[in-house]
Each structure stands twice: as C-alpha cells, then as structure tokens.
Amino acid sequence: MTLRTESDRPFKPSWPQRFSVLSSFFGLALVAYFYLITEPDLLSYYQIPGWVLDPRLKMALCAIFLIFLINDAHRFAQARRQQKQQARQLQDEYNHLWQSRKQLQHKVHTYAGHADKLKLFISDKLLEYIEYDEKFLHFKSIAAEVRHNGVIGFDKVQSALELALAQPELSETDQTRTREALQQLRYVWDLLDLATTDNIALHLANQLCDLEEPYYQQSLNPESADSHELQPTFSPVAGLVRALTPLLNTPESLHTAVAEGLPCQWQDDPSFWLLMEPCGVVLGNENHWVLLLENLLKNAQFFSGKRPYRHKYRRIGVRLLERSGKVRLQVFNSGPGISEEDKTKIFQLGYSTRRVKENHGKGLGLFFVGEIVKGYDGSIAIENIVNNARQMTLRLEFENGDVHTDSFTVQIEDDLPVCQRHGVTDTEKTLNWSFEQPLRSVEVSSADAHQPQIKVLDTSLRSINWLDPQQPDNPAWVLDISLARKHCGIQFTPLDVRGVQFTVELPLAASRLTEDATLEDLDSIDVDRLNQPFQALDLYHESNH
Structure with a gap:
C-alpha cells in the first residue's frame, strides 16, 4: 500500500455556490419600476412623486443593477474555476486509486505466484527429505548387514594372514607384504566401522573408554604388556610417516630420516616440508589418526595446486610436536582463505568448499576429521595466512671489509607482495643489486623478525638460492645470489604466503593418568574419618547379633 499525502486528499470548496438573491430581487424591483413609470394611470392612482421620474434615478438604478450583474458574473467565474480545479483533483485521485488498485492486483498475482512456488518448493523438499529418510534407513539396514557379514569375513582373512606370518619358511619379502596386507585390512575395517556407525564421535569416545583399562594395566605393570600388534596406544610419528608414505615420490628418504632420530627437518620431496619432534603416545587406534592425516594432506594437495x-617454492608444511601434554599437528597449504561463515560449516557432513567447474567435493574428508577430533577429546583450529607489509633491511659485507646497507619496504598490491625502495613511488616485483667486488656474507632483517638472518657465502659456488630461514615451510622471500671472482649480483623476490593452516591437538595418553592420587598417597588417608558415617550401621548389626 502507498501512503497518501496532503495533496492526495479529496478537494473541498472554500466558498459554497449560493443563489444570487440580491441581484434577482433588485432586477424584479427594477422591472416593476420601469413598468410603473410607463403607466400614467398607476402613477396617478398611487400618487407617485415627480422625482421618481427623474432620468438620473433611472441611470443610478441601471448602474446598480449592472454592478450586481458584474458581481454575479465574477462569482460565477470564480466558482467555475474552483469546480474545474475540484474536477481535476477528483480525476487525479481517481487515477491514483486506479493505479493503486492495479498495483495491488499486480502484487496479489506476484505474491500468489511466489506462494505457489514456495508451496512447490516445500513439497519438493519434503519429498526429498522423505526420500532421504527412506534411503538413510535403507542404507542403515545395508550397513548393518555389511557389518554383520564383514566381521565374519574380516576374522577369516585376518586369521589367514596371521597364520601366514607365523610360517617359518616365509621369506622376508613375503613377510613384509603380508604384514602390510594385514595392516591395510585392519585400516579398511576401521574405515568401514566409522562409516557405518550412527555417531562417529561417540563411537570413538566409547572405544577410548574401553582402551583405558588395558593402558592403565600396562602403566602399572609394563612387563605384562600385551605383545599383540593392536595396542591401546599409538605413536603419532609412526602414523604420520605411514600417512605420508603413499604421497611421496621417494618415501625411503623419509624413513631413513626418521630412523636416524628425532627431531628431524625433512624436505627432500618437492611437495612437502616436514618437521617432527619426539612425541608421547596417544590413547586410541592408529588407523583413526592415519585417516585424519590422509584427509588433511589430500585436502592440502588439492588447494596447493591452484592458481x-x-x-x-610452495610446499605443504607439516609440523608434528608435543606441547603441554598434547600432540600438536599443523598442516599448511597454499590457496584461498576460508571465510568465517565457512569455518563454522566446513566440518559438517556434505559441506564442501570445492566448487570449481565440475570438481565438487563430497564433504566427507573434513567431516571425518572433525568427528575424530571430537571423539578423541581434541581441538582443531583454522587460521588464514595472508601477506603483510613490512620494513626490511639488506646488509652486505664484502671480502675487503666494506659494508653496504639498503632498506626497502614490502607493500601489498592486489593481495600480492611487491617491493618499494625508499624515496621511490614506483613498486617492483624484484629488487636487484650489482657490485664489482666479491661478497662475503649477507644479512636480511625485517621489523617482524626476532633477529636478523645471516648467511656466510661459500665462495666455491657460482650461484646460491637462499630461502627465508625464519619460516622454511612457507618462505616470505627468496634471495638469488650469483658469485664471480670479481663480481656479484643479488636479486630479492618477495613471495606469496597466502594459505590456510589447520592445527589439531589431541591429548596424550599420559595426560589421562591423574597425578593427584598416587599409591604413595594412600598411607596419608584418614581411614577412621572416612568410616565415621558408617559406625552407626556397624553398631546396629552388632546389636542384632
């Protein structure tokens, strides 16, 4: 509905039209006067004085009548104008009401169409939900049948593989293959177990509760630990190596680096940068940890290849370390940031951010990650890494003792880093320096760095590629140095560091053991004070006996 203004209200005349009584009666009187003066008999009969016949009186009366006629004509013209104005306003109001009626009819038709569409949409969604519920119930029945028959098949295959491993004549290669097959079989079974359960997080939490008792028994009596491969705890380091193995070109290098001892910083693969520190064991199933790692790493691989x-110089950064009684896993990958809205939905079942052309994610990988983290009573955080402007200084020391220092600024244009020298308005993608003397060392410092980065150059090399040592998994700059006997050239290039970092924290198994009540504390317990509420009950039993 439209609001009506003051001008839209119906017109009301200020002066109502009146009959010209005065001029009418005066005209009748004037007619009677002229009739009287034209009849001598009437003049004599009524004895009319002579001044009545004066011509000046006739003219005066005619003039007065003329004034009355002019006044009536003026009043009539004014009333006519007011009537025309009122007629125009009535016509405008009529047109306005007609347009309003047409608009209301149009709105009625529009809203009726929307209502019909909404009804169709709701009915379609209800049908979809009903169909989904039917499919879900059907899937649950299939999953129950698969689990029932899968247990039988799993036990048979597992028993056969364990029996094969126990054969003494089996070669070392066959033993390795059989052990790997047994491991993959258990991994597939755990995946099927998670995929067919109603509540994954609750299912995992129940499994952890079942594993607590054997873990406590092993903690109290390490010599009686079960020698079976399925232990109540697992090593996060071993799980990470196992998850990375099928994704690497040369996994043997990683196995060798881990065998030499931790901590280790490994970067032999062009796609991954890895930092591992010694970590305690985690209560649970290693296959769940491997599933979490595989989904995070494959998600990182998908986005790292995007333009x-x-x-x-881009790599997937993986850090595994122990902090405050928890194992912390950090996985960084390049790519677009995740909005705050997506952060709250990304771990929901069926939700995916992969909407590029025909490649749509299924919304299962990060859902499993979130459920596993919740089931293990852990936490997961998402951090968007962006390019930041900063002030930088390059200090060069030459063989003859000379020192050259140059400061510049790294600016952000169109979300990408560029360089700007002091006193220059133009920006450059790279900065270059050239000197006619041999170079000894290079020092790079920035306002956000705790300390400057120094590199002493090896004069036997002709070219050196120096990446940002402060954050080797996601370097913010690279320095290309060309060395000659009497000449050196330096090129500084800022690098794009945009990406997303997932941080997962799971409690270690040792954190589940309370330190407040130990066996030594039992001697200090006041048993008599604890028994006081039950003394009356003991006296009652004694009196009855």
Missing part, C-alpha cells in the same frame, strides 16, 4: 597461489 594463482602456487609458485616453485
């Missing part, structure tokens, strides 16, 4: 975020 325009990739460059030749």
Whole structure:
C-alpha cells in the first residue's frame, strides 16, 4: 500500500455556490419600476412623486443593477474555476486509486505466484527429505548387514594372514607384504566401522573408554604388556610417516630420516616440508589418526595446486610436536582463505568448499576429521595466512671489509607482495643489486623478525638460492645470489604466503593418568574419618547379633 499525502486528499470548496438573491430581487424591483413609470394611470392612482421620474434615478438604478450583474458574473467565474480545479483533483485521485488498485492486483498475482512456488518448493523438499529418510534407513539396514557379514569375513582373512606370518619358511619379502596386507585390512575395517556407525564421535569416545583399562594395566605393570600388534596406544610419528608414505615420490628418504632420530627437518620431496619432534603416545587406534592425516594432506594437495597461489617454492608444511601434554599437528597449504561463515560449516557432513567447474567435493574428508577430533577429546583450529607489509633491511659485507646497507619496504598490491625502495613511488616485483667486488656474507632483517638472518657465502659456488630461514615451510622471500671472482649480483623476490593452516591437538595418553592420587598417597588417608558415617550401621548389626 502507498501512503497518501496532503495533496492526495479529496478537494473541498472554500466558498459554497449560493443563489444570487440580491441581484434577482433588485432586477424584479427594477422591472416593476420601469413598468410603473410607463403607466400614467398607476402613477396617478398611487400618487407617485415627480422625482421618481427623474432620468438620473433611472441611470443610478441601471448602474446598480449592472454592478450586481458584474458581481454575479465574477462569482460565477470564480466558482467555475474552483469546480474545474475540484474536477481535476477528483480525476487525479481517481487515477491514483486506479493505479493503486492495479498495483495491488499486480502484487496479489506476484505474491500468489511466489506462494505457489514456495508451496512447490516445500513439497519438493519434503519429498526429498522423505526420500532421504527412506534411503538413510535403507542404507542403515545395508550397513548393518555389511557389518554383520564383514566381521565374519574380516576374522577369516585376518586369521589367514596371521597364520601366514607365523610360517617359518616365509621369506622376508613375503613377510613384509603380508604384514602390510594385514595392516591395510585392519585400516579398511576401521574405515568401514566409522562409516557405518550412527555417531562417529561417540563411537570413538566409547572405544577410548574401553582402551583405558588395558593402558592403565600396562602403566602399572609394563612387563605384562600385551605383545599383540593392536595396542591401546599409538605413536603419532609412526602414523604420520605411514600417512605420508603413499604421497611421496621417494618415501625411503623419509624413513631413513626418521630412523636416524628425532627431531628431524625433512624436505627432500618437492611437495612437502616436514618437521617432527619426539612425541608421547596417544590413547586410541592408529588407523583413526592415519585417516585424519590422509584427509588433511589430500585436502592440502588439492588447494596447493591452484592458481594463482602456487609458485616453485610452495610446499605443504607439516609440523608434528608435543606441547603441554598434547600432540600438536599443523598442516599448511597454499590457496584461498576460508571465510568465517565457512569455518563454522566446513566440518559438517556434505559441506564442501570445492566448487570449481565440475570438481565438487563430497564433504566427507573434513567431516571425518572433525568427528575424530571430537571423539578423541581434541581441538582443531583454522587460521588464514595472508601477506603483510613490512620494513626490511639488506646488509652486505664484502671480502675487503666494506659494508653496504639498503632498506626497502614490502607493500601489498592486489593481495600480492611487491617491493618499494625508499624515496621511490614506483613498486617492483624484484629488487636487484650489482657490485664489482666479491661478497662475503649477507644479512636480511625485517621489523617482524626476532633477529636478523645471516648467511656466510661459500665462495666455491657460482650461484646460491637462499630461502627465508625464519619460516622454511612457507618462505616470505627468496634471495638469488650469483658469485664471480670479481663480481656479484643479488636479486630479492618477495613471495606469496597466502594459505590456510589447520592445527589439531589431541591429548596424550599420559595426560589421562591423574597425578593427584598416587599409591604413595594412600598411607596419608584418614581411614577412621572416612568410616565415621558408617559406625552407626556397624553398631546396629552388632546389636542384632
């Protein structure tokens, strides 16, 4: 509905039309006067004085009548104008009401169409939900049948593989293959177990509760630990190595680095950068940890290959360390940031951010990650890494003792880093320096760094590629140095660091053991004070006996 203004209200005349009584009666009187003066008999009969016949009186009366006629004509013209104005306003109001009626009819038709569409949409969704519920119930029945028959098949295959491993004549290669097959069989079974359960987080929490008792028994009596491969705890380091093995070109290098001891920083693969520190064991099933790692790493692989975020120094950064009684896993991958809205939905079943052309995610990988983290009573956080402007200084020391220092600024244009020298308005993608003397060392410092980065150059090399040592998994700059006997050239290039970092924390198994009540504390317990509420009950039993 439209609001009506003051001008839209019906017109009311200020002066009502009146009959011209005065001029009418005066005209009748004037007619009677002229009739009287034209009849001598009437003049004599009524004895009319002579001044009545004066011509000046006739003219005066005619003039007065003329004034009355002019006044009536003026009043009539004014009333006519007011009537025309009122007629125009009535016509405008009529047109306005007609347009309003047409608009209301149009709105009625529009809203009726929307209502019909909404009814169709709701009915379609209800049909979809009903069909989904039917499919879900059907899937649950299939899953129950699969679990029932799968247990039988799993036990048979597992028994056969364990029996094969026990054969003494089996070669070492066959033993390795059989052990790997048994491991993969158990992994597939755990995946099927998670996929067919109603509540994954609750299912995992129940499994942890079942594993607490054997873990406590092992903690109290380490010599009686079960020698079976399925232990109540697992090593996060071993699980990470196992998850990374099928994704690497040369996994043997990783196995060798881990065998040499931790901590280790490994970067032999062009796609991954890895930092591992010694970590305690975690209560649970290693297969769940491997499933979590595989989904995070494959998700990182998908986004790391996307333009325009990739460059030749890009790698997936993986950090595994122990902090405050928890194992902390950090996985960084380049790519677009995740909005705050998506952060709250990304771990929901069926929700995926992969909406590029025909490649749509199924919304299962990160759902499993979230459920596993909740089931293990852990936490997961998402952090968007962005490019930041900063002030930087390059200090060069030459063989003859000379020192050259140059400061510049790294600015952000169109979300990408560029360089700007002091006193220059133009920006450059790279900065270059050239000197006619041999170089000894290079020092790079920035306002956000705790300390400057120094590199002493090896004069036997002709070229050196120095990446940002402060964050080797996601370097913010690269320095290309060319060395000659009497000449050196330096090129500084800021790098795009945009990406997303997932941080997962799971409690270690040792954190589940309370330190407040130990066996030594039992001697200090006041048993008599604890028995006081039950003394009356003991006296009652004694009196009855």
